[in-house]
Amino acid sequence: MTGAARMEAKVPASDLDFWSDEVIADPYPHYRTLRDIGPVVWLSRYDSWAIVHHKPARDALLNAEVFTSTAGIAMNAEANRNSEGVMIFSDDPDHQRLRRVFNRPLLPGALARLKDRLSALAEARVGELIEQGEFDAVTQLAHYLPLTVVTELLGLTEQGKRNMLGWAAGLFDALGPAGNARTDSGIAIAVEAFTYLHGLKREELDPDGWAAGLFRAADAGEISQDEARTMLMDYTGPALDTTINGLSSALWLFANHPDQWDLLREKPELANRAIDEALRIESPIRAFARLLTRDHEMGGVTLRKGDRALIVYASANRDERRYPEPDRFDITRDARDHVAFGYGMHLCAGMHLAKLEIATVLNILVRRVARFHLVEARRELHNTLRGLSKLVLKVDVV
Numbered sequence: 001m002t003g004a005a006r007m008e009a010k011v012p013a014s015d016l017d018f019w020s021d022e023v024i025a026d027p028y029p030h031y032r033t034l035r036d037i038g039p040v041v042w043l044s045r046y047d048s049w050a051i052v053h054h055k056p057a058r059d060a061l062l063n064a065e066v067f068t069s070t071a072g073i074a075m076n077a078e079a080n081r082n083s084e085g086v087m088i089f090s091d092d093p094d095h096q097r098l099r100r101v102f103n104r105p106l107l108p109g110a111l112a113r114l115k116d117r118l119s120a121l122a123e124a125r126v127g128e129l130i131e132q133g134e135f136d137a138v139t140q141l142a143h144y145l146p147l148t149v150v151t152e153l154l155g156l157t158e159q160g161k162r163n164m165l166g167w168a169a170g171l172f173d174a175l176g177p178a179g180n181a182r183t184d185s186g187i188a189i190a191v192e193a194f195t196y197l198h199g200l201k202r203e204e205l206d207p208d209g210w211a212a213g214l215f216r217a218a219d220a221g222e223i224s225q226d227e228a229r230t231m232l233m234d235y236t237g238p239a240l241d242t243t244i245n246g247l248s249s250a251l252w253l254f255a256n257h258p259d260q261w262d263l264l265r266e267k268p269e270l271a272n273r274a275i276d277e278a279l280r281i282e283s284p285i286r287a288f289a290r291l292l293t294r295d296h297e298m299g300g301v302t303l304r305k306g307d308r309a310l311i312v313y314a315s316a317n318r319d320e321r322r323y324p325e326p327d328r329f330d331i332t333r334d335a336r337d338h339v340a341f342g343y344g345m346h347l348c349a350g351m352h353l354a355k356l357e358i359a360t361v362l363n364i365l366v367r368r369v370a371r372f373h374l375v376e377a378r379r380e381l382h383n384t385l386r387g388l389s390k391l392v393l394k395v396d397v398v
């Protein structure tokens with residue numbers, strides 16, 4: 001059915017320009033309008049469904065047989081074609097086999113060994129910044145652990161380490177719709193990243209790193225050599241910006257809500273809840289797409305085989321049907337069922353690492369900072385990621 005035919009069929013629809021600068025800069029009122037239209041809304045400009053309520057978003061994420069990732073999670077054909085074979089663009093049973101290998105260095109046991117090192121590094125960095133009194137919490141703090149520790153753990157070459165952050169931003173922009181300037185520049189950057197990864201020589205990798213681990217699993221016959229190479233992208237793309245945005249958005253929230261910072265200082269045991277709440281309300285990834293493998297009823301409408309459906313994590317996480325007063329930042333809220341990390345078989349493979357990095361920094365700040373004062377915040381306009389490019393904070397020291 002064409003877009004016009006859908007409109008005639010009177011499906012819940014919106015002509016919202018989901019990827020415009022205006023919507024990206026301040027998306028939440030627009031997500032609310034979509035949620036008021038219905039759980040599943042036809043985006044007429046993009047010939048795609050948007051799943052915007054919490055329950056149907058989780059149902060879709062659990063139902064990979066109907067909502068496939070193999071046809072791509074991007075909104076354009078070129079990025080989907082270029083990413084064939086990448087784990088996040090695959091379904092079970094292949095996905096499960098790849099994921100078993102991929103997960104190894106990211107399981108809680110493996111991460112426990114990292115804990116002390118992360119704490120020592122973060123303690124020193126926070127100490128220096130506090131001494132300065134004023135600092136950019138994005139480039140000087142949130143970048144720090146991902147760019148020092150995670151890039152090293154992955155074990156790419158110097159060129160890879162240096163470019164990872166820029167590539168990641170491009171890879172996420174590339175997921176937008178065709179004909180969008182950010183999508184086009186993202187695809188060009190993504191091609192650069194794929195070219196680097198395809199040309200990498202195995203002997204150039206750190207033998208103890210995650211990347212080399214993929215090739216060892218291939219030697220052991222768990223995955224193929226080609227799969228090992230393609231999966232390098234699953235480590236390279238999502239490991240940095242997501243966590244950087246998660247931490248800097250949390251600090252931005254605390255700077256704007258000093259009562260919640262006071263509460264966390266009084267009850268540091270709320271740190272895990274606070275992290276989930278910050279990820280719920282400022283979800284670092286706004287949406288990924290799926291393709292329908294057959295006709296499917298959802299939220300009172302019939303999605304057709306071959307339709308694209310955008311799962312809007314950032315809207316589901318503010319669904320008033322699930323979270324009362326969803327726009328209120330409340331660190332006592334139990335938001336563990338948010339979908340900022342997705343849900344189901346593609347649930348974020350780096351979730352424990354991301355939470356560990358964010359908790360490490362937050363736990364130190366809780367001991368050392370009495371109050372954050374917001375000096376300047378600059379939002380990054382991005383097709384898929386939500387975050388700040390600058391967050392200057394002044395701190396009152398304990």
Ligand code: HEM
Pocket residue numbers: 061069073087088089099106234235238239240242243246279283284285288313339340341342343345346347348349350351353354
């Ligand atoms: C706060 C930080 C993070 C957020 C908010 C986040 C968010 C997400 C989301 C929403 C998904 C679901 C994808 C889907 O449904 O198709 C996902 C999957 C994934 N994430 Fe993360 N992520 C974060 C950190 C990380 C880190 C640090 C890594 C790597 C070390 C990582 C690696 C992955 C991978 C490989 C997948 C695909 C898993 C699969 O296909 O089975 N993420 N993430």
